[in-house]
Amino acid sequence: MLLLLIILLSQTLFAKELKKVTLQLSWLDQFQFAGYYMAKQKGFYEELGLDVEIKPFEFGIDIPKEVNDGKIDFAVGRETLILERIKNPNIVALYALFQSTPLILISTKESGINSINDFSNKRIMTTIDDASEVSLKAMIASNKIKLENLTFLKHTHNIDDLINKNTDVISAYISKSPYILQEKGVEYNIFDPKKYNFDMYSDMLYTNQNIINYDLNTVLLFKKASLKGWEYAYSNLEESVDVIYDKYNTQNLQKNELLYEGKELKKLSYFKTSNLGEIRKDKIQRIYDLYNVMGLVPKAINLDNFIFDINSLNDFTFSQEENKYIEQKDNIKMCVIPNSMPYSDIKDGKAIGFVADYISLIEKKIKKPIVLIPTKSWAESFEFAKERKCDILSSAMWTKERENQFTFTKSYIDIPFLLLTKNGNSFINNLSSIKNKKISIVEDYAIVEILKNKYKDIEFVTVKNIDEGLEKVLRNETFGHIDAISTAWYKLQTKYLTQLSISAKLDEVSKFSIAVRSDDSILYEILQKAVLSIDDFVKEELLNKWVSVEYKKEFDYSILWKILFVLLVIIIAVVYKQILLRNVNNSLKEKVEEKTKELRQINSELEIRIKEEVEENLKKDRLLSQQQKMVSMGQMIENIAHQWRQPLSLITTGVSGIKLKKQLNDLDDDFFYDTLDSILNTSKYLSNTIDDFRYFFKPQKEKEIFYLEECCRKTIDLMNPNFLNKNIQINYKMENIQISGYETELIQVLINILNNSKDALELLNDEKLIFIDIFMENEKAIIEIKDNAGGINEEIMDKIFEPYFTTKHQSQGTGIGLFMCKEIINKHMNGQMNVSNKSFEYKNEIYKGTLTRITLENIVIKVQ
Numbered sequence: 102m103l104l105l106l107i108i109l110l111s112q113t114l115f116a117k118e119l120k121k122v123t124l125q126l127s128w129l130d131q132f133q134f135a136g137y138y139m140a141k142q143k144g145f146y147e148e149l150g151l152d153v154e155i156k157p158f159e160f161g162i163d164i165p166k167e168v169n170d171g172k173i174d175f176a177v178g179r180e181t182l183i184l185e186r187i188k189n190p191n192i193v194a195l196y197a198l199f200q201s202t203p204l205i206l207i208s209t210k211e212s213g214i215n216s217i218n219d220f221s222n223k224r225i226m227t228t229i230d231d232a233s234e235v236s237l238k239a240m241i242a243s244n245k246i247k248l249e250n251l252t253f254l255k256h257t258h259n260i261d262d263l264i265n266k267n268t269d270v271i272s273a274y275i276s277k278s279p280y281i282l283q284e285k286g287v288e289y290n291i292f293d294p295k296k297y298n299f300d301m302y303s304d305m306l307y308t309n310q311n312i313i314n315y316d317l318n319t320v321l322l323f324k325k326a327s328l329k330g331w332e333y334a335y336s337n338l339e340e341s342v343d344v345i346y347d348k349y350n351t352q353n354l355q356k357n358e359l360l361y362e363g364k365e366l367k368k369l370s371y372f373k374t375s376n377l378g379e380i381r382k383d384k385i386q387r388i389y390d391l392y393n394v395m396g397l398v399p400k401a402i403n404l405d406n407f408i409f410d411i412n413s414l415n416d417f418t419f420s421q422e423e424n425k426y427i428e429q430k431d432n433i434k435m436c437v438i439p440n441s442m443p444y445s446d447i448k449d450g451k452a453i454g455f456v457a458d459y460i461s462l463i464e465k466k467i468k469k470p471i472v473l474i475p476t477k478s479w480a481e482s483f484e485f486a487k488e489r490k491c492d493i494l495s496s497a498m499w500t501k502e503r504e505n506q507f508t509f510t511k512s513y514i515d516i517p518f519l520l521l522t523k524n525g526n527s528f529i530n531n532l533s534s535i536k537n538k539k540i541s542i543v544e545d546y547a548i549v550e551i552l553k554n555k556y557k558d559i560e561f562v563t564v565k566n567i568d569e570g571l572e573k574v575l576r577n578e579t580f581g582h583i584d585a586i587s588t589a590w591y592k593l594q595t596k597y598l599t600q601l602s603i604s605a606k607l608d609e610v611s612k613f614s615i616a617v618r619s620d621d622s623i624l625y626e627i628l629q630k631a632v633l634s635i636d637d638f639v640k641e642e643l644l645n646k647w648v649s650v651e652y653k654k655e656f657d658y659s660i661l662w663k664i665l666f667v668l669l670v671i672i673i674a675v676v677y678k679q680i681l682l683r684n685v686n687n688s689l690k691e692k693v694e695e696k697t698k699e700l701r702q703i704n705s706e707l708e709i710r711i712k713e714e715v716e717e718n719l720k721k722d723r724l725l726s727q728q729q730k731m732v733s734m735g736q737m738i739e740n741i742a743h744q745w746r747q748p749l750s751l752i753t754t755g756v757s758g759i760k761l762k763k764q765l766n767d768l769d770d771d772f773f774y775d776t777l778d779s780i781l782n783t784s785k786y787l788s789n790t791i792d793d794f795r796y797f798f799k800p801q802k803e804k805e806i807f808y809l810e811e812c813c814r815k816t817i818d819l820m821n822p823n824f825l826n827k828n829i830q831i832n833y834k835m836e837n838i839q840i841s842g843y844e845t846e847l848i849q850v851l852i853n854i855l856n857n858s859k860d861a862l863e864l865l866n867d868e869k870l871i872f873i874d875i876f877m878e879n880e881k882a883i884i885e886i887k888d889n890a891g892g893i894n895e896e897i898m899d900k901i902f903e904p905y906f907t908t909k910h911q912s913q914g915t916g917i918g919l920f921m922c923k924e925i926i927n928k929h930m931n932g933q934m935n936v937s938n939k940s941f942e943y944k945n946e947i948y949k950g951t952l953t954r955i956t957l958e959n960i961v962i963k964v965q
Contacts, residue, residue, distance in 0.1 A: 119152035120319055125167065125176040126158045130349040132276070132334075132362040133304065134177065135341045136198070140330025142344050149322040149511070157351065165189045168309055175308050175323060179204075180234060180301045183389055186402050191310045194385075195324050195409045196378030197302035198331065199369040201295040202236045203274045204303070210288035212269055217244040217292060226254040226268035235391045236294035236301040237272065242395065243297055276365035280358055300372060301388050302380065313409065320409070321633040328378050328637065335370065335377075338363045373866055376638050380408055419627065426623045432470040433624070435460065436482035436491035440566040442591045443647030444516075444613075445496060447475050455587075456496045456613075458643045459513065459635070463615075466631045478565050480545045489618060493628070497616035498547035508625045510632045512612035513640060518548060519589045520605035521597075522581040523574060529605035532556055538580035541570035548609055552583070555609075567592055575600060585611065587644070806961055807844040809875050809882060810835040816851040817873075820859075824871070829862055833873040838882045839961040842930045850922045850934075854886050854953050857919075861890035861951070870943065870950075877960075884955040889948035892938035901936060932957040 126134050137155055140146050146153045156173070165182065167173040169189030178185065178194075180202055186192060206225070208214035214223065220241060227237075238248065254268055260281050263271045271278075275293065282289045294301065306327060313320050334341040342359040370377060385408060392398050419427070437445045437452050445456040452460070452473045464471045474491050476482040485491045487506050499509045520529065520540070529535065536558045542549055544563035553561055562579055564570040570582035571592060581604060584592075593601060615632060617625040817831060824831055855871065862869040874885040893901065901919050919936070926934040932955060939952040 118150065119147065120150055121152045121154070122174040122319060122323060123154045123156055125156045125162075125164050125173045127164065127177040127179065127304070128158050130157065130345065130351045131354060132342070132345060132359050132366060133203075133274075134349075135334040135345060135363060135366075136331030137177075137327060138330070138344055138349055139334045139337075139341055140326050142348075143330070143333060145326040145329045145333075146323070149326050151319070151322055151326065153323070165192055165307075168192055168307060171309050171311060174312060174319075175306060178305050178307055179303045180236060180305075180388060182305050182307060183385065183402065183404075183407070184392060184397065186404075186407055187398070187400060190403075192307050192407075193310050193313060193409050194305045194307045194380060194407060195320070196328070197305045197380040198378060199303040199366065200372040200374055200379065201300035201369050202234065202303040203276050203366065203369055204234055204237060204272060205275045205294070206237060206240075206270050206292040207263065207273050207278055207282070208270045208290045208292075209263060209282075210290060212266075214269060215290055217241060217246060220244075220246050220270065221250050222252075223269040224252045224254055225270045225272070226256050226262060227272040228256040234301075235388060235395060235397065236299045238395055238397075239299045239391050240292065240294045240297045243299075274362075275369075276362040277358075280361040295372065299391075302384065303369075305380070306378075308409075310406065317630065318633055324378075325633075325637065331370070331377055334363070335367045338367075368867075371866065379638075382408055419630065423623060423627050427467060427469050427627065430469060430624075432472045434474050434490065434492045435471050435495050436474050436476055436485050436493075437495045438479045438482060439476060440568065441479075441585070441588050443587050443644070444585065447473070450475060452495070455514075455644045455647045458646070459640065460495050462635055462639070462643075463628065463631045466634060467627055479543060480565070483545050486616065486618070489620075492618055492621065492624060494616040496613040498611045498613060500547045500550075503547075503616070504619075506619055507616040508619050508622070509614040509616055510625070510629045512614045513632050513635070514613045514644070516585045516587070516611045516613060518583055518607040518609055518611065519586050519603050520581045520583050520607065521571065521574065521589055521593070521601050522604040523577075524600060524602050526581075526602070526604045528603075532559070532605055532607060535559055535580070539578070540581050540583055541573050541579045542583045543567060543570065546611075548583075548611055551609055552607075568596075571597055571601060581605075583607065587647070591647075804841050804959075805844060806839060806841050809838045809840055809884065809957075812844050812847055813851065813873060813875060813884075816848050816855065820852065820855055823859060827859065827863060827869065829859060829869040829871060831871045831873065833875075835873070835875040836877060838875060838877065840882055840957055841959040841961055842957070843925070846925045846929055850925055850955070851884075851886075853919070853922050858886070858888040858890060858951065862888060865890060870948065872943075880960065882957040882960050884957070885952060887939060887941065887952040888950040889943075890950050892949050892951050893936070895938070898936075898938075926955055926957075930957055931959050 124137055126137075134155075137153075141153055141155060164173070164176050165178065165185035166189055168176045169191045175195075177198075178192075182192070182194060208219075213219065217240065241248065241251070256272065260271065260273065260278050262268050264282075264285065264287055270292075273279075275291065279289065279291065306324065308320055308323075338360060342356050342363060345359055346354070346356050382404070385404060389398070389402060389404060435452075437447065437456060439445070439447045442454050445452060445454040447453070450473070451457075460471055471493075474485060476485055482491070482494060483497075486494045494507070496514075497503070497507070497509070503509075520532065533556060535556075537560075539560045539562050541562045541564045542552065543566060549561065549563065552559075562573070564573065564582075567582065567584050567588055570579070570584070573579045574582050575597075589603065593603075615628050617628060813833065813835060817833070821831075823829075858871050862871070868889070870889045872885075872887050874883075876883050902923050903920060923934045926932045934956075935954050937952050937954075938949065940947060940949045942948075
C-alpha cells in the first residue's frame with residue numbers, strides 16, 4: 102500500500118508539472134489534424150511541459166468567439182479567420198499550415214460542366230462558410246460569372262448528392278472527395294482556386310492575444326511542438342494513418358482514404374515554400390483585399406496584430422524584475438567552444454559560427470551586450486564558467502553532474518554524432534560491432550560518459566579538439582574519432598576530404614542549451630524567454646548558412662609553375678627543332694650551290710636520299726602528332742577521372758552528412774540506414790568504373806550480351822533512394838530485349854540522363870515524374886527517357902553535347918556529361934542519341950519536359 106501511495110503521489114506531482122491547454126478542431130477527425138494527433142501521440146507536447154486536450158468538433162459552436170473569450174486556448178481556422186477578426190479582435194494567427202486552401206469545387210464529367218464558364222444558372226452545394234470563402238468566390242468572379250446567377254444549396258456533406266444529380270457542383274476538400282469519386286468509378290472535373298492564382302491560407306492555428314501577453318512561453322512551446330508533430334506526420338504517413346485509424350476515427354474512414362488525404366495535404370503544406378507553417382503579412386493583406394473588393398468586409402479590420410510575430414514583441418514580455426535586472430547589468434560574459442565549426446570558434450578575438458549568430462539574436466532580444474571571454478579549449482571554457490568568469494556557456498549539454506553549477510535553457514539545437522575513420526573502411530551499422538579499438542573524442546563532451554558506459558569494448562581516448570583527434574586517426578594511433586555531424590562535415594570539406602570518411606552514425610544526440618550560472622535565476626528566466634522566442638525557421642537558416650558554405654581552398658601556385666615549366670620546355674623544344682631544321686636547310690643549300698656539278702652527276706642517288714630524309718621527317722612529325730593526340734586524350738581522361746572523384750567524395754561525405762542532418766526531423770532509422778547503405782554502395786560502384794573510363798578509347802575491350810530491361814532496373818535500383826527522398830516517381834514500360842554491347846557504360850549513360858532529370862525536377866513543387874520506355878522500332882532497340890521538368894532552354898539546346906558544357910557549378914558535376922554519353926552510344930554501342938523538348942499527356946494533365954531517345958542496332962533477340 103505504501104509503495105502504491107508513493108507511485109500515485111509521484112504521478113500526481115508529475116502531472117502538476119504539465120501546463121494544461123486546450124486545442125479545438127475545426128472539423129471532424131481526419132488526417133487534416135494529424136500533426137496535432139502525432140504531437141500528442143509521440144510525446145512532443147509532454148516533452149515541452151504541456152498537457153494538451155484535443156477537443157473534437159461539434160456543430161453549433163462559435164469557435165473563434167470561444168478563443169476570443171479565453172474559453173479555448175488554441176484552435177484551427179480556415180481562411181475566413183480574417184473575417185472572424187472583425188467580431189473577435191483578440192484572436193491572433195500563429196501559423197498557416199496549408200499554403201493554399203484544400204477547398205475546391207467539383208462537377209461530374211457527365212454533367213457537361215467542364216469549365217467555370219459553364220456555371221451560370223447552375224446549383225452549387227456549399228455551406229454558408231464555404232460560400233463566403235474568398236478563394237472560391239474570386240475564382241468564379243474572375244471568370245466573369247455573376248454570383249447572383251448561381252443557386253447555392255445547403256451542404257449535406259454527402260458526395261452522393263453530386264453523383265445523384267441533386268446538385269450540379271459541390272464544394273469539397275481536394276484531399277477527400279476525389280478519392281471517393283475514384284473509388285466509385287465516377288469521372289469528375291476539379292476547379293481548384295490555386296490554379297487561378299488564388300492560393301489562400303487555410304487551417305491557421307490561432308490563439309488569444311492575452312495568452313501571448315501573459316503566457317508567451319506556452320504559446321511558443323505549443324507552436325513548436327505542433328509543427329514538430331506535423332513534420333513527423335508528413336515524414337511517417339503510414340504510421341500517422343494507423344494512429345488516426347485506431348484512435349481518432351469518428352468518421353470510420355479507411356486507411357487508404359486517410360493515406361490519400363495525407364499525401365494531398367502535404368502538397369498543400371509545402372506549396373511554393375519549404376517552411377512548414379509559413380505565414381506572410383503580404384499574403385494576408387492580399388486575402389483581406391480580395392474580401393474587401395468582393396464586398397465581404399462590413400468594416401475595416403486592423404491586421405497589424407493579426408499575425409503573431411515574435412520579433413515585434415517589446416520589453417513587456419519581461420517581468421518588472423527582469424527589466425530592472427537588464428537595466429542594471431552592464432553586460433553578460435560568455436564562454437564558447439573553440440575549434441568546433443560550423444557551430445562555434447574564436448577568430449581574431451571574436452566568436453564565429455552558428456552559435457555566435459544565434460547569440461547575436463539573443464543579444465538583440467534582451468537589448469544587452471553579450472561579451473566573449475576568449476578561451477583556448479572547451480575544457481578551459483567549462484572551468485571559466487565554473488569559476489564564474491563567464492555568466493553563460495553559449496552551447497552546453499545538460500548532465501546530472503552539471504546541475505549544481507548551471508541551469509539550462511530549453512535546447513535550441515539537437516546535434517547527432519558521427520564516427521570518422523580513414524578512407525576505405527566500410528559503413529558500420531552499430532558501434533557495438535567495434536571491438537578492442539581506440540576511438541578519440543573531445544574531452545569534457547557530455548556524451549563521453551554516456552559512450553563509455555554503453556560501449557564497454559571500446560577504449561575512448563580524450564583529445565583537446567577535433568583536429569587532434571583526426572590527426573591521431575591519420576597516424577593510426579586510433580581507429581576513429583567521434584564528433585558532431587556538422588563539425589565533422591566541416592573538417593572533411595576543408596581539410597581531410599581525400600583522407601577521411603564517415604563510417605557510422607551514432608544513436609546519441611546532444612541537445613545544446615545555454616548554460617547559465619546557477620546562482621543567477623533572473624538571467625536564466627530572461628535567456629529562457631529569448632531562446633523560446635526564436636523561430637525554428639530562423640535557426641535552420643542560420644545553421645544552413647554555415648553548413649552550406651562553399652569552402653574555397655587557396656590556389657596551389659606550385660601546380661601553375663609546374664604547368665608553365667612544362668609548357669616552356671615544349672616551346673623551347675619546338676623552337677630548337679625549328680632552328681635545327683633551318684640550319685640544316687641552310688647547310689644543304691650551301692652544299693647544293695658548291696657542288697652543283699657533282700649533284701647533277703648523282704641526281705638519281707640524291708633523289709632517293711631526299712625521299713628517305715623526307716620520309717624520316719614525316720615519321721617524326723607523325724610521331725609528334727600522335728604524341729600530342731595522346732597527351733590531349735590523357736588530359737581529357739584525367740579530367741574526367743578528376744571530375745568523378747570529387748563528386749564521389751562529396752557523395753560519401755556531403756550526401757551522408759545531408760541525409761544524417763535529416764535525423765533532426767526524427768526520420769525512421771531503418772529507412773535512413775537502408776538509404777545510406779544504398780548511397781555508399783552506389784559510390785563504391787561508381788568508383789570501380791573510373792578505370793573503365795581510362796580505357797575508353799581502347800578497341801580491345803570485349804563486348805557482352807545483356808538484357809536492356811535488367812540494365813535499366815540495375816540503374817533504377819542504384820538511384821531509387823535519391824528519387825524516393827525527393828518525391829520523384831519513376832514510371833517504366835520495358836520490353837525484354839537482348840543486345841550486344843557494353844552494359845557498364847550504358848548504365849553510366851542512364852545514370853547521367855536520370856541525374857539530369859532529377860536535378861531539373863528538384864526545382865518543381867508539383868508532381869515530379871520520370872518515364873522510361875524500352876521497345877522495338879524498325880528492328881532497332883529504342884530507349885526513351887522523359888520528365889516533366891519543363892524542358893531545356895532552346896538557346897542552349899545546340900550546346901548540350903559539346904565537351905565540358907554544363908549549366909551547373911563544376912563542383913556539382915555528378916555524371917560523365919552528355920558529350921561522353923553520346924560518344925559511348927555512337928562509338929561503343931553502334932547507336933544514336935538525341936535530346937529534344939516534348940509535351941505529353943499523363944492522367945489527363947499536360948506536361949512538358951526533356952525527351953532523351955537512344956537508338957541501338959546490335960540486337961541479339963527480343964524475349965517474349
